[in-house]
Amino acid sequence: MTDKTLIELSGQQTQMIVELGEYAEILHWGQKVSGDLEGFRMALHRPVPYGRLDNDVSMTLHPELGRGVFSSPGVEGHRDGQDWAPVFVITHQELHEEGVVIESEDVIAGLRLKTELKLDKNDVIKTRHTLTNIKDGVYQVNRLANTLPLPARANELMTYYGRWVYEFQTVRQPLYQGGYQQENRRGRTSHEHYPALVAGTAHFDEMSGDVWGFHFAWSGNHRLRVDVKADGRRYMQAEVIYLPGEVALKEGESVATPWLYASHSNSGLNGMSHHFHSHVRDTILPSDFKDKPRPIHLNTWEGIYFDHDPEYIMSMATQSAEMGVERFIIDDGWFKGRNGDKAGLGDWFLCETKYPNGLQPVVEHVNKLGMEFGLWFEPEMINKDSDLFRAHPEWLLAVDGYNQPTGRNQYVINLQNDEAFNFLFERLDHFLSTYNIAYIKWDMNREVVQPAHQGQAAAHNQTHRYYQLVDKVREKHPKVDIESCAAGGGRIDFEVLKRTHRFWASDNNDALERQTIQRGMSYFFPPEVMGSHIGASHCHSTRRRHSIEFRGLTALFGHMGIELDPVKEAQAEKQGFERYIQLHKKLRPLLHSGRTWRVTADDCAHQIHAVVANDQSEAVVLIAQLAMPTNSLSGHLRVPGLDPNGLYRVSVLDKPSNYDDIVNYQPPWTESGCELSGTWCKDVGLTMPILDAESAMLVTFERIR
Numbered sequence: 001m002t003d004k005t006l007i008e009l010s011g012q013q014t015q016m017i018v019e020l021g022e023y024a025e026i027l028h029w030g031q032k033v034s035g036d037l038e039g040f041r042m043a044l045h046r047p048v049p050y051g052r053l054d055n056d057v058s059m060t061l062h063p064e065l066g067r068g069v070f071s072s073p074g075v076e077g078h079r080d081g082q083d084w085a086p087v088f089v090i091t092h093q094e095l096h097e098e099g100v101v102i103e104s105e106d107v108i109a110g111l112r113l114k115t116e117l118k119l120d121k122n123d124v125i126k127t128r129h130t131l132t133n134i135k136d137g138v139y140q141v142n143r144l145a146n147t148l149p150l151p152a153r154a155n156e157l158m159t160y161y162g163r164w165v166y167e168f169q170t171v172r173q174p175l176y177q178g179g180y181q182q183e184n185r186r187g188r189t190s191h192e193h194y195p196a197l198v199a200g201t202a203h204f205d206e207m208s209g210d211v212w213g214f215h216f217a218w219s220g221n222h223r224l225r226v227d228v229k230a231d232g233r234r235y236m237q238a239e240v241i242y243l244p245g246e247v248a249l250k251e252g253e254s255v256a257t258p259w260l261y262a263s264h265s266n267s268g269l270n271g272m273s274h275h276f277h278s279h280v281r282d283t284i285l286p287s288d289f290k291d292k293p294r295p296i297h298l299n300t301w302e303g304i305y306f307d308h309d310p311e312y313i314m315s316m317a318t319q320s321a322e323m324g325v326e327r328f329i330i331d332d333g334w335f336k337g338r339n340g341d342k343a344g345l346g347d348w349f350l351c352e353t354k355y356p357n358g359l360q361p362v363v364e365h366v367n368k369l370g371m372e373f374g375l376w377f378e379p380e381m382i383n384k385d386s387d388l389f390r391a392h393p394e395w396l397l398a399v400d401g402y403n404q405p406t407g408r409n410q411y412v413i414n415l416q417n418d419e420a421f422n423f424l425f426e427r428l429d430h431f432l433s434t435y436n437i438a439y440i441k442w443d444m445n446r447e448v449v450q451p452a453h454q455g456q457a458a459a460h461n462q463t464h465r466y467y468q469l470v471d472k473v474r475e476k477h478p479k480v481d482i483e484s485c486a487a488g489g490g491r492i493d494f495e496v497l498k499r500t501h502r503f504w505a506s507d508n509n510d511a512l513e514r515q516t517i518q519r520g521m522s523y524f525f526p527p528e529v530m531g532s533h534i535g536a537s538h539c540h541s542t543r544r545r546h547s548i549e550f551r552g553l554t555a556l557f558g559h560m561g562i563e564l565d566p567v568k569e570a571q572a573e574k575q576g577f578e579r580y581i582q583l584h585k586k587l588r589p590l591l592h593s594g595r596t597w598r599v600t601a602d603d604c605a606h607q608i609h610a611v612v613a614n615d616q617s618e619a620v621v622l623i624a625q626l627a628m629p630t631n632s633l634s635g636h637l638r639v640p641g642l643d644p645n646g647l648y649r650v651s652v653l654d655k656p657s658n659y660d661d662i663v664n665y666q667p668p669w670t671e672s673g674c675e676l677s678g679t680w681c682k683d684v685g686l687t688m689p690i691l692d693a694e695s696a697m698l699v700t701f702e703r704i705r
């Protein structure tokens with residue numbers, strides 16, 4: 001015991017106590033408690049029961065079979081069938097201000113492992129391993145996983161599921177015996193298996209309970225696991241799924257895991273989100289755009305689809321500018337052969353039939369109207385019906401001899417082929433260098449099937465090459481904003497966000513569905529990175545109809561845009577767009593910097609969302625009525641996060657047009673406002689108004705004292 005040392009990593013509220021000896025073990029990760037490290041050691045060491053191995057077995061950051069850990073190992077691989085159960089011993093450790101870097105070796109197996117473990121001021125941990133082959137012969141890596149322990153009281157999970165137009169759905173499940181596993185083999189982050197989950201104490205909710213949230217920053221295949229060991233201890237593990245043979249290290253070569261991000265909060269899910277949002281703002285988002293207000297978009301996709309006529313597009317731009325739009329984006333359909341979704345991908349040359357006078361007049365028109373110009377690309381994809389495929393059928397990401405299924409009639413390009421990679425860079429560079437393009441929407445509309453380079457499995461490297469392509473574009477064009485889109489929200493994760501600025505959260509612009517999708521996304525992402533558009537009143541993906549108020553207020557709480565053809569819209573609708581654009585501009589500084597609270601409602605037919613200024617001077621609250629109220633009265637609106645000693649003026653900023661007609665009378669505060677203390681707002685609240693299903697109301701709180 002004496003040859004072991006304890007180190008402590010601290011955030012503002014989080015403490016991690018790590019014991020370092022032959023290996024590293026996290027003894028405590030949770031709320032910060034002051035005290036003496038030696039006392040902690042005595043308090044935390046475990047008993048050894050009969051009927052199992054004679055020594056205490058630690059759950060290290062990389063569980064090892066050779067030490068008697070019967071859990072999912074941190075490293076699995078072999079060298080021609082040898083060296084398959086490595087046991088690492090620490091050779092070197094360095095404690096930095098933010099964390100610790102540990103180097104371990106197994107001299108028999110000929111492997112070195114570097115483990116980085118950091119805890120920042122926003123209480124977010126990040127960890128990763130790098131494995132190096134230090135011996136003669138190729139080491140075949142089957143698995144390399146990040147592992148973090150969870151305390152035994154973490155006995156409930158919140159995990160994600162979803163699909164196209166139905167992203168970020170959450171589900172709760174107990175965690176008692178056995179465990180949870182999710183595997184993503186779709187080759188992109190995916191709609192189905194968003195790489196994050198939350199473990200917590202029984203019945204944790206938005207405001208209470210201990211929670212441990214995890215986000216695996218990787219845009220390809222992954223496995224997430226939460227396991228309850230037979231002795232009751234539990235851990236979370238995240239790894240890239242390596243396809244057979246795809247990671248083979250020659251002597252001196254290394255492979256690194258993606259970063260696993262994690263955060264503990266003892267004040268429920270809101271507390272956890274505050275940590276992740278601050279971390280994203282301070283550390284993940286590219287720093288170059290932080291101070292620039294996020295411009296309001298008009299995206300042409302649902303307005304005109306593939307039907308491009310530059311004169312008409314310019315009239316759309318004129319009307320957009322009149323409504324207050326700040327960035328005009330031409331979506332899919334502008335390039336050679338792209339008249340539908342069956343052909344053209346890969347031919348990144350302007351369609352001269354549609355644009356006989358080139359793109360320049362359109363860009364100039366948009367710029368003259370005072371708007372930025374943006375353009376859509378889907379660089380990684382190819383249609384067989386394209387000049388590119390006819391010239392380079394060998395550029396497909398595929399295994400020769402097999403016919404893989406198409407997705408949206410398209411295939412993936414092998415980015416590991418240097419010629420293909422350079423061609424795509426040259427095409428993107430050409431457009432970004434020729435035109436005044438401020439933004440690109442980088443789409444990716446199909447899953448990856450049988451990814452191979454020179455016959456060998458190559459999913460892992462394809463994802464790295466995608467990052468490299470984006471990085472190369474950004475290096476040459478650092479002023480261009482990039483949106484990550486993959487048929488809506490199929491590629492949303494922290495690693496993409498390090499090199500992009502915004503996500504297209506979903507192809508579903510139905511305000512009712514968006515309420516759930518946006519809420520699911522809000523657990524890990526702040527609102528400013530979430531693309532959120534007002535679509536046409538008749539939603540294209542669900543065929544539901546919603547009022548402009550409900551659509552406007554729903555889109556308000558993200559990076560707002562409009563997605564329709566303004567030329568065809570009625571005057572009343574246009575006035576609505578203008579109103580919500582103005583409202584967004586007014587509230588944007590608050591919405592994009594403040595603290596998000598998912599507010600607990602008394603009636604589950606409501607979803608309430610608040611953003612409170614960091615200095616608690618103001619707040620904006622959205623009451624969304626998702627379904628018919630359960631009872632005729634719906635309890636109270638209680639708003640957390642305000643200054644308990646402050647006095648606030650409460651006012652209704654926006655409400656449904658029929659608000660006064662649907663009941664005898666509404667709560668008086670919704671008519672004339674009122675003044676209340678921050679404590680009252682949090683603990684007692686205001687009577688809820690009566691709203692129709694699928695409508696919303698916006699309330700503001702302004703500190704007057």
Ligand code: DGJ
Nearest residue numbers: 301331332485487488507
């Ligand atoms: C899928 C995206 O999610 C849409 O917004 C749009 O850009 C289409 N692709 C274009 O093909």
